[in-house]
Amino acid sequence: MDFDFTPFPVLETERLTLRALNLNDAKSIFGLRTNKEVNEFIDRKTPRNLSEARAFIDRISKLTSAxxxxxxxxxxKSNHQLVGTIGLRNFEDEEDYAELGYEIDPSYQQKGFMSEAFDVVLEYGFNQMELKTIEAxxxxxxxxxxxxxxxxxxxxxxEIKDEGFENNISYRLKA
Structure with a gap:
């Protein structure tokens, strides 16, 4: 599986533009990744300042460019606010597999935004990337x-375990 995310695949839904993360998003990413409600069920290191949020953006940019x-x-689309993130990573060639990760600002939860994002990302993953399995x-x-x-x-x-995260459970979708 050789992927090329250049140019970056911008995706559209009725209410959302799914675009690349950039340094102008540092403040919003900091707010999202330090939000107690967002992090309630996520075991990760939260950024302590904007510099750490920028470092996260830099890591993501390098991951995408590689x-x-x-x-x-x-x-x-209505207010140009960053409301969440979604991504595919941990690709496995043998299984045509990717792992899906996502998060959304609490004020946008339960309003169908993530369902819209899922629809276009899953379509992209299965049809453009030709994945066979997407796991979350x-x-x-x-x-x-x-x-x-x-x-x-x-x-x-x-039966699938998320190594190092004993409270996580696996859900899979096959093409």
Missing amino acids: NKGVFWVLES FTHKNNTASIALLEKQKFVFEP
């Missing part, structure tokens, strides 16, 4: 994330 992952900002790990108590995955027809895989 074609090792693709990470979209969910930008509201979520915390076993994150009922909103589980409901979203099930709505998108992902199937719970109880």
